[in-house]
Amino acid sequence: MESKTPLLEIVNLHAGIEDNKILNGINIEIGPGEIHAIMGRNGSGKTTTANIIMGHPDFDIEEGKINLNGINLLELEPWERAKNGVFLSFQYPQAVPGLQVGNFLKKSVASIRGADAAKGVNFRGLLKDSMKELNMPSSFLSRYVNDGFSGGEKKRFEILQMMLLQPKLAILDETDSGLDIDGIKTVATGINSAIRGTDSGALIITHYSRILDHVKPDKIHVLIDGKIVATGDASLANDLEENGYDWLENKIKSEGEV
Amino acid sequence: MESSQEAREVIGDYKAGWHDSENSTIRFDAGLSEQVVRDISEIKNEPNWMTEIRVKAYKHFVDRPMPTWGNMGMLKNIDFEKVCYYLRSSKATENDWDEVPEEIRNTFDKLGIPDAEQKWLSGVTAQYESEAVYHSIRDDLVAQGVIFLDMDSGLREYPDLVKKWFCSVVPYSDNKFSALNTAVWSGGSFIYVPKGVHVEMPVQAYFRINAKNIGQFERTLIIADEGSSIHYVEGCTAPTYSTDSLHSAVVELIALPGSHIRYSTVQNWSANVYNLVTKRGIAHENSKIEWVDGNIGSKLTMKYPSVILKGEGSHAEVISVAYSGKGQHQDAGAKIHHLASNTTSKILSKSISKDGGRGTYRGMVTVSSKAENCKLNVVCDALILDEKSRSDTYPTMEVSNSTAKCEHEASVSKVSDDQLFYLMSRGHTEEEALALIVNGFFEPFTRELPMEYAVELNKLMALEMEGSIG
Numbered sequence: 001m002e003s004k005t006p007l008l009e010i011v012n013l014h015a016g017i018e019d020n021k022i023l024n025g026i027n028i029e030i031g032p033g034e035i036h037a038i039m040g041r042n043g044s045g046k047t048t049t050a051n052i053i054m055g056h057p058d059f060d061i062e063e064g065k066i067n068l069n070g071i072n073l074l075e076l077e078p079w080e081r082a083k084n085g086v087f088l089s090f091q092y093p094q095a096v097p098g099l100q101v102g103n104f105l106k107k108s109v110a111s112i113r114g115a116d117a118a119k120g121v122n123f124r125g126l127l128k129d130s131m132k133e134l135n136m137p138s139s140f141l142s143r144y145v146n147d148g149f150s151g152g153e154k155k156r157f158e159i160l161q162m163m164l165l166q167p168k169l170a171i172l173d174e175t176d177s178g179l180d181i182d183g184i185k186t187v188a189t190g191i192n193s194a195i196r197g198t199d200s201g202a203l204i205i206t207h208y209s210r211i212l213d214h215v216k217p218d219k220i221h222v223l224i225d226g227k228i229v230a231t232g233d234a235s236l237a238n239d240l241e242e243n244g245y246d247w248l249e250n251k252i253k254s255e256g257e258v
Numbered sequence: 259m260e261s262s263q264e265a266r267e268v269i270g271d272y273k274a275g276w277h278d279s280e281n282s283t284i285r286f287d288a289g290l291s292e293q294v295v296r297d298i299s300e301i302k303n304e305p306n307w308m309t310e311i312r313v314k315a316y317k318h319f320v321d322r323p324m325p326t327w328g329n330m331g332m333l334k335n336i337d338f339e340k341v342c343y344y345l346r347s348s349k350a351t352e353n354d355w356d357e358v359p360e361e362i363r364n365t366f367d368k369l370g371i372p373d374a375e376q377k378w379l380s381g382v383t384a385q386y387e388s389e390a391v392y393h394s395i396r397d398d399l400v401a402q403g404v405i406f407l408d409m410d411s412g413l414r415e416y417p418d419l420v421k422k423w424f425c426s427v428v429p430y431s432d433n434k435f436s437a438l439n440t441a442v443w444s445g446g447s448f449i450y451v452p453k454g455v456h457v458e459m460p461v462q463a464y465f466r467i468n469a470k471n472i473g474q475f476e477r478t479l480i481i482a483d484e485g486s487s488i489h490y491v492e493g494c495t496a497p498t499y500s501t502d503s504l505h506s507a508v509v510e511l512i513a514l515p516g517s518h519i520r521y522s523t524v525q526n527w528s529a530n531v532y533n534l535v536t537k538r539g540i541a542h543e544n545s546k547i548e549w550v551d552g553n554i555g556s557k558l559t560m561k562y563p564s565v566i567l568k569g570e571g572s573h574a575e576v577i578s579v580a581y582s583g584k585g586q587h588q589d590a591g592a593k594i595h596h597l598a599s600n601t602t603s604k605i606l607s608k609s610i611s612k613d614g615g616r617g618t619y620r621g622m623v624t625v626s627s628k629a630e631n632c633k634l635n636v637v638c639d640a641l642i643l644d645e646k647s648r649s650d651t652y653p654t655m656e657v658s659n660s661t662a663k664c665e666h667e668a669s670v671s672k673v674s675d676d677q678l679f680y681l682m683s684r685g686h687t688e689e690e691a692l693a694l695i696v697n698g699f700f701e702p703f704t705r706e707l708p709m710e711y712a713v714e715l716n717k718l719m720a721l722e723m724e725g726s727i728g
């Protein structure tokens with residue numbers, strides 16, 4: 001694994017919005033086939049990190065770099081990043097009334113994976129299989145994008161998009177919140193089948209360890225006040241679940257960085 | 259050089275903005291007088307009664323002040339003396355495209371009319387300036403007694419029918435522009451569907467203004483006899499000139515008991531056209547009238563498709579969209595009068611304003627005291643795309659019977675950055691993302707259109723969104 005070029009490389013990322021500094025020097029490196037997780041309290045900068053990788057225009061990058069397979073993402077528009085394989089499963093997916101799910105999926109696949117991928121059996125086969133895996137009825141296709149969806153439906157729809165768009169890097173921003181235990185299992189299966197054994201990678205953002213029990217990330221990063229204060233293996237999630245973030249903060253105060 | 263530069267700036271993204279050279283066989287001098295009105299009638303060799311209505315309407319037009327609502331600032335810029343009231347470019351109305359003068363035929367080719375006719379229409383009438391230049395209807399419909407003619411031929415061939423219904427729904431004294439239309443009308447469609455006949459595929463009329471400073475005043479009359487049905491579709495475009503043109507139509511619909519009339523319009527006049535139109539239908543027992551009304555073009559549109567629910571159990575629907583871009587004001591809406599019991603109505607209005615454009619919903623629904631158990635539903639949604647643009651809603655409901663069930667919803671929304679970002683993260687450029695949002699907003703309207711029109715409208719809106727992100 002050491003010899004491979006990293007899939008995603010975030011180096012010393014400092015960023016904020018207007019005068020508020022949110023990220024204070026973040027470093028993350030994800031290799032092909034790896035799944036990493038970022039944990040942290042509300043307001044620690046998790047969603048900001050996800051939005052910045054995707055290219056949300058509201059944030060100012062003060063310093064640092066983000067490369068995907070050696071390509072400097074910071075120079076690209078959000079849609080160019082998407083075409084280069086970045087996918088974000090949103091914490092709060094936006095509704096687009098009047099835009100039908102089926103039509104939207106087809107257009108997005110055409111835009112990201114090319115016209116052929118959005119045609120005929122190629123498209124229909126993958127769509128059918130993916131929806132089956134996510135327990136989504138075909139009537140879903142004629143609904144409007146995220147319009148009147150329940151929390152669980154929104155999250156499943158994000159994962160469906162991920163499965164169809166086949167990204168190189170999937171960022172999942174609190175995809176587990178709002179899902180019941182069966183939903184979390186389904187989503188975890190989706191993530192595993194999309195990433196494990198491929199050249200793609202994933203970055204899972206979450207408060208809770210539940211989803212991580214099913215996905216088993218290679219690394220866990222803990223974000224506090226816009227800085228990664230600890231990186232460890234899957235057991236770190238369990239420690240956090242048992243002892244809370246205060247435990248980690250106290251531990252850092254007494255021992256320095258872990 | 260300079261002028262073509264200017265033309266490009268004026269035309270912008272408007273794809274129907276070219277114009278043919280003007281080979282008019284008859285062009286009246288600009289200006290309006292009783293003589294002009296009489297001359298139009300004479301050229302058409304009309305019966306006396308029609309000439310007399312025209313003259314009365316002209317006098318009413320002269321006496322009637324401009325409306326004191328809508329966009330008075332724009333209305334007062336209309337110079338009625340600079341308008342040409344009659345212009346004929348072709349000697350006759352043909353029923354074979356090969357007989358239509360080549361230049362005019364090319365225009366309609368470019369607009370895709372003959373192609374559409376072959377694929378999905380029951381009949382077509384194409385009006386160029388003041389007169390219909392082409393007209394056809396499927397033989398099987400003729401055999402069933404369906405009449406589909408341009409209005410002038412209708413008057414010549416069925417004077418009694420025309421005399422019975424003309425001005426019966428929209429009297430010339432209804433408003434200043436219905437008076438103007440009645441005085442100088444030319445062209446338009448005349449349709450009669452006999453009892454029990456269902457015209458399955460739509461019939462289409464296409465209105466094209468080509469010359470500068472011209473007024474187009476078509477007059478349409480549709481009578482659906484008992485238990486019959488018809489879907490009429492109209493489209494309109496004009497070249498872009500730096501001077502203004504005037505389009506002022508009157509449409510009258512009569513839905514006899516148990517019949518169904520659907521009237522769909524996609525109006526895409528260039529941004530130098532004043533579009534001041536009166537559209538109204540009378541619905542008899544258990545009949546249904548639907549207006550599907552899209553306003554994309556024009557400088558100023560003032561149009562409020564109306565239905566008078568006269569017969570018990572009748573139903574009215576007005577589904578409309580309006581797009582107001584730079585320099586445009588769409589003052590549109592609907593009017594429905596519940597005069598009989600158990601009548602139902604639905605109004606859905608969607609408007610988008612952008613680049614300083616102005617969208618107005620102006621609607622009125624009334625329920626008379628004798629009308630029991632009426633149901634009415636009004637929804638108006640506005641989408642504002644930038645800070646410069648404006649949207650106003652003037653809904654009026656006058657309900658004089660307490661058994662009526664009324665629902666009214668209105669919303670004004672903006673496209674949010676988060677919505678755009680969400681779509682951009684799925685590989686769509688900012689302009690494409692905006693077009694997806696805008697087409698989605700109009701979807702409840704486009705799904706009511708024949709497929710070919712819906713596709714065309716989506717393309718048109720995508721075009722309007724180009725260059726809109728700065």
